[in-house]
Every structure is written in C-alpha cells, then in structure tokens.
Amino acid sequence: MTAIQLPKAVQELLENNKKQTTDREELIRSGGYLPPSEELLIDAIVALSMGKNILLKGPTGAGKTKFAETLSSLFERPMYSVNCSVDLDAESLMGFKTLAYEEEKQTIQFVPGPVTNAMKQGTFLYIDEINMAKPETLPLINGVLDYRRTITNPFTNEIVTAVEGFGVIAAINEGYIGTVPLNEALKNRFIVIDVPYIQGEQLEQLIADTTNLADKQLIERFVTLSNDLITAVSQGKLAEDAASIRALLDACDLSTYLPPKRAILRSIVDKLDEDREKAFVENLADTLF
Known part of the structure; x- marks a missing residue:
C-alpha cells in the first residue's frame, strides 16, 4: 500500500518528543476531537501514514465520527462518507448512471459515488457503521481495502486504482439491532482501534x-x-x-x-x-x- 505523506504539523506531533503536551492538545482539539489518550491518535496516524485501513470500534456517541473528521483535518485531506444500512448497494458505493443532455442530445453519464471519488482524488473514505451493511455488499470493495487498492466499476467496467493519499477509515458499533458480525476476511483488512468514552x-x-x-x-x-x-x-x-x-x-x-x-x-x-x-x-x- 502507498504511504501517505504527513503534513508538517502531524510530523511534529509524532517526531518532536520535547513538544509540550498543551501544544499537542491544542493541535488535536483543532480538529474537533480530544481523544481519551494521545496513544489513540498517534496509533491512528501511524497506521494511516503507512497506508493501512483503520477500524474505529466503540459505543455509540463515543466520538468515532469526530475522530475520523479530526484525522481528515490533521492530514489536510477531505473525506467522502458512506453511511451503511441494509439498503446499501453497489450504486451507493460506486455511483450511478443518469440521463443528461449535451448540445441538445440525450446522453448517459456516470455520476461517481464516494468510493470512486475518494480513490480518484486521493482523499479519505469514511465507512460509518460498516456492520450495518448486508454481508453480500461489502465484498465488492475487498480489492479497495487490500494492497491492490483497485476495483472494477460494475457500471462502467472501468478499472479504478487509488491515487496517492487515499485511505480508509471505518467505524463499527457492535451488538446493535440490525448489525451483523464482520467476516474475518473483511476485518483482517483493518487495524482496529478501540475508542472508549471521553471522561x-x-x-x-x-x-x-x-x-x-x-x-x-x-x-x-x-x-x-x-x-x-x-x-x-x-x-x-x-x-x-x-x-x-x-x-x-x-x-x-x-x-x-x-x-x-x-x-x-x-x-x-x-x-x-x-x-x-x-x-x-x-x-x-x-x-x-
């Protein structure tokens, strides 16, 4: 997987051990989330910078989405989001075809979805409540989540390969009604970070x-x-x-x-x-x- 170039501020957070804790907290807080321990943030940054996918696991309302937004802010990369549900399908991930007009002629155009956009633009992809999706839907993006960083768009047959900077952050609430256990093949594609409540x-x-x-x-x-x-x-x-x-x-x-x-x-x-x-x-x- 391609490593992500760290912004200067994040490099300082990781490398300068003499930096004052208050300065670090100010940097963290600027992204909207102050984690229960600095190790959570450091571990997430290291994993993403190495091209790993991270899975934020924790109770509802613990701040997983805010954590993802803070990481997006620290890396200075926008983030496309997928909100999983039993209705999630390939179009929700990849995009859809629609009718359009060019010079008064009717044409069919493809409107890219969050997965396609994030891969082509080299941004983060956030998959919220990933265990709410139907088990048969998520295998579509297995190739996106492993070393290949590639997917064949089922609607255009285009082979999409992620450009530098692309990264995946997912979140999971375990044991809720409507959720299903993640299969091992999918779970093994992530570094898991347990996000507890802030206190x-x-x-x-x-x-x-x-x-x-x-x-x-x-x-x-x-x-x-x-x-x-x-x-x-x-x-x-x-x-x-x-x-x-x-x-x-x-x-x-x-x-x-x-x-x-x-x-x-x-x-x-x-x-x-x-x-x-x-x-x-x-x-x-x-x-x-």
Whole structure:
C-alpha cells in the first residue's frame, strides 16, 4: 500500500518528543476531537501514514465520527462518507448512471459515488457503521481495502486504482439491532482501534470547546452525570445509548436556555425505550441538579 505523506504539523506531533503536551492538545482539539489518550491518535496516524485501513470500534456517541473528521483535518485531506444500512448497494458505493443532455442530445453519464471519488482524488473514505451493511455488499470493495487498492466499476467496467493519499477509515458499533458480525476476511483488512468514552478533564474541555455552556459548576455536574451513566452501562443497568457523549453535549447546549433536568429529559431520557431506564437516569439527574 502507498504511504501517505504527513503534513508538517502531524510530523511534529509524532517526531518532536520535547513538544509540550498543551501544544499537542491544542493541535488535536483543532480538529474537533480530544481523544481519551494521545496513544489513540498517534496509533491512528501511524497506521494511516503507512497506508493501512483503520477500524474505529466503540459505543455509540463515543466520538468515532469526530475522530475520523479530526484525522481528515490533521492530514489536510477531505473525506467522502458512506453511511451503511441494509439498503446499501453497489450504486451507493460506486455511483450511478443518469440521463443528461449535451448540445441538445440525450446522453448517459456516470455520476461517481464516494468510493470512486475518494480513490480518484486521493482523499479519505469514511465507512460509518460498516456492520450495518448486508454481508453480500461489502465484498465488492475487498480489492479497495487490500494492497491492490483497485476495483472494477460494475457500471462502467472501468478499472479504478487509488491515487496517492487515499485511505480508509471505518467505524463499527457492535451488538446493535440490525448489525451483523464482520467476516474475518473483511476485518483482517483493518487495524482496529478501540475508542472508549471521553471522561474527566477531557470531557470538561470538550464541553467547554464545543457547546454554549460556560458555567463551570454545571459543566462539572454534567461530567459527573456522564461518569455515572457510563458506570451504569458497564453494570448492565442502562443501554449504551444512555451514555452517548453526543447526547450529553446536546443536553449541555440546551441547558444554557432550559433547566438542566429538562435538557437531560429531551436529550437523553426520552431516547430510551424502557421506563426502568428512564427512571434511573431521571433519578441521577435529580441528585445532581
């Protein structure tokens, strides 16, 4: 696989061991995601720079998409996205044919899809919830994910070979309804990076940087709420959705205009299915707010 040339800022992040931690965090934060540990970012950068594909694995709302966007920003490369579902087909990946007019004559043109665009332009391809796709769909891009970096477009018969700079980032939520286990042939094409929830001081910083909430005391209480929710999920008392960092950030935003408990109700509680879980989260909110 072709290695990706690293931008100067990323080279400094990897090579300059004397660089201050605060400077590194500022660089990371500029991409919108502050990972739970710097090793996660370093490992992802090293894998992508060597031409490897990476698979971000973790609970919903842990920041996998933001992680991918940050990597795209650090490498200074745009990112085409594929959102997987049971309806994903070859056209969703490669593109489709459509009628067009040239000098008043009707012609058939091919509109390239995200895989084709990313390969030809040398950008990143982000495949979200890759285990939501039907097992028979993804083998189409096996050649894209291995050393060949090549695919035959089934609609044009064109052989597409990725240009320098092309890289693949995928994300997976395991154990959800509608997901299927990745087959070994597909999984073996990725370097797997486990993305846990952001907690503690890093979550405080994320709330301060990405939401309208400025009240330090409220921010600290939301961080405590997040920790309690994560603990409850690990104990099997709540579904993973309850501890979504994305939902927590929504609650923080709403709490700048609404009472915190009502913000939590709209952003977290009402998304849960079981009354028992709703009551549990409401009780946590009552103790903190």
